[in-house]
Amino acid sequence: MIRAVRGTRDLLPPETETWNFVEARARELFRVYNFQEIRTPILEDLQLFQRSVGEETDIVSKEMFAWEDRARAQSEKGQWLALRPENTAGVVRAYIEHKLWERPGLQRFYYIGPQFRRERPQKGRYRQFYQIGAEVIGPSAAGSESPVVDAELLEMLASLLDGLGIKGWTLELNSVGCANDRPIFLEALRNALKDVVGKICVDCQRRYETNPLRVLDCKVPEDQPIIEGLPKQSDYLDESCRTHFVEVQKVLTALGVPFVLNNRLVRGLDYYTRTAFEFTHGALGAQNAIIGGGRYDGLSESLGGPAAPGIGFAIGEDRLVMALQESGAVPVSVTDIYIAPLGAGMNIHAAVLARELRKQGIVITVGDETFRLKKSLETASKTGARYALILGENEVVSGQFALKNLATGEQVSVVRKEIFSNISSAARDPYSAEER
RNA sequence: GUGGGUAUAGUUCAGUGGCAGAACGCCAGACUGUGGCUCUGGAUGUCGUGGGUUCGACCCCCACUACCCACCCCA
CATH class of the missing domain: 3.30.930.10 (Bira Bifunctional Protein; Domain 2)
Structure with a gap:
């Protein structure tokens, strides 16, 4: 691999x-x-x-x-x-x-x-x-x-x-x-270090040679009292x-x-x-x-x-x-509506509806007509969709769509034009931080 | 570059010198157009790689590699 x-x-x-x-x-x-x-x-x-x-x-x-x-x-x-x-x-x-x-x-x-x-x-x-x-x-x-x-x-x-x-x-x-x-400070620091170089940690002894300023940054507890006594940049x-x-x-x-x-x-x-x-x-x-x-x-x-x-x-x-x-x-991405096409020939209706809704800025995921409704709802729920919209033969014939709120379980029957207004009440800023 | 730890299912991790495990997740069914809960079933794997010991190694030994944490240093 x-x-x-x-x-x-x-x-x-x-x-x-x-x-x-x-x-x-x-x-x-x-x-x-x-x-x-x-x-x-x-x-x-x-x-x-x-x-x-x-x-x-x-x-x-x-x-x-x-x-x-x-x-x-x-x-x-x-x-x-x-x-x-x-x-x-x-x-x-x-x-x-x-x-x-x-x-x-x-x-x-x-x-x-x-x-x-x-x-x-x-x-x-x-x-x-x-x-x-x-x-x-x-x-x-x-x-x-x-x-x-x-x-x-x-x-x-x-x-x-x-x-x-x-x-x-x-x-x-x-x-x-x-x-x-800085050169003046460095010289003062070197001079001061010269006297204590034997007492500081091995890393600091190396820093004394390579980069004396780094000695000031040392985290070894034993070195701290010594470092306290060294010249301070602010005084120079x-x-x-x-x-x-x-x-x-x-x-x-x-x-x-x-x-x-x-x-x-x-x-x-x-x-x-x-x-x-x-x-x-x-x-x-x-x-x-x-x-x-x-x-x-x-x-x-x-x-x-x-x-x-x-x-x-x-x-x-x-x-x-x-x-x-x-x-x-941390922010989470949200699917507004999961469209669940139900039965042969419904994929195409779902695709058309998805296009319409997306043009209104609604985040849509579309399932597949071969999925059983149970599976579609389950997937919708697991992937964090807010609503599921059921699109089967009944809906195509009647023009009434079953729109289900996946958080509350409430389901309403709405006509095509009402879909947007039914979900947009909870419209949100995609970049707003939400508790996960 | 140095030190320590870890390596087993998709994930988090148990495990014993003699059949490869759990939980969660995934897939399916119970329930043919209603998810979350429950129950049932299923698929998951070169047990990191290569050697060695052994009748037999996921387990013991050696080497290697990778990852994690820390040091050095730095955001």
Whole structure:
């Protein structure tokens, strides 16, 4: 048997209803905040990620699907391609490639799509996973560095989670500084670590060499007292970063978005500056981050573009869906009427009637004239139809249709034109969340 | 890449060195034009794969593979 490859999975109904629900809600929210959709290729030049995400990050150094493409000519080498491990780099590449800074004002993009990382799968982590993300980017003169932009983005996310009915999320906030102050902080951190390196866990000893910031993120209980004594990023922010961060918090408070400061919050990608944040949710297992993001004021320049500060986030859609399922409110698809043709020659009458009703927007499933009525009603009931409509010789002759409410068992006799009005009283929004 | 767990029906899982099981689901009948409840019957399977031990292996041993969870790392 051929199976879905490791770390990938099929999303089946009815779960896909939940995915569509989440995406529809996100699109609606993006529309109101004036974000527009951007679709960048899944395949990119490997260099894009080496230069943005960072050559030394785990994502690029060992978790990317990358390969050398076939050479175009015998004398040439192939281009190295990669499946995108995240979408911000692609968006910024497109921003530069199409000179989008020439467009007036701030650019606000959103995307929904698959990303790929060659990691060992576990709960909430897949090799093909889905992100719903957004980016705000533009010249400083357009206001791209404004802390209000940060706060607004966070407020939008809070609205999304609340609007989806997701309970128990936490917004963790930090500032990771900028190119001016980060080297100073790093040096202080290294110095402080030098004295305690023998006392910390083996992973942290390795992090001390590779990525000292990660030590702050350590979860080993024994290390916590030591970490408490280490320098804090917040004490090393330069004046502009500090005021920026304070302003972000002020606006957030004014907007009524709850958050907690977490000066140990570290982002895994090299390009982040200043505001860094994470929305977490309990009951997701070890992978509790549902949204991650932050500012990347230098990214455009490091990719050869103009100065174009920006901020963005990525929602782990797989995890968001899990959180939604935890909260219990997931949408269900509904069949309005199951038409049960009864007896030879009734299929054709059923098909004609189904066409008429569907034109009115009624969701119809049609049975088959060879089915016994008992079986049709049973199938209708099991597949979640609200009504069954019996269509046999009697109905064709009399023009009176037996319309049965499958929930209550009530059955009425109606003429063709009354079918719609009899069921539409319970009309519903296909995207409204209903208790299953 | 590392560690732990798991692998038996469509699903969730029992099971014993000697005939392959339950519940739910599926199909059919009781009830020929009335579902849900009940009852009766039926189909389900290379017992993950490949070796080994044994008269005999779903069971014991070895290897492999896959999945799950966790670590590293990250959404």
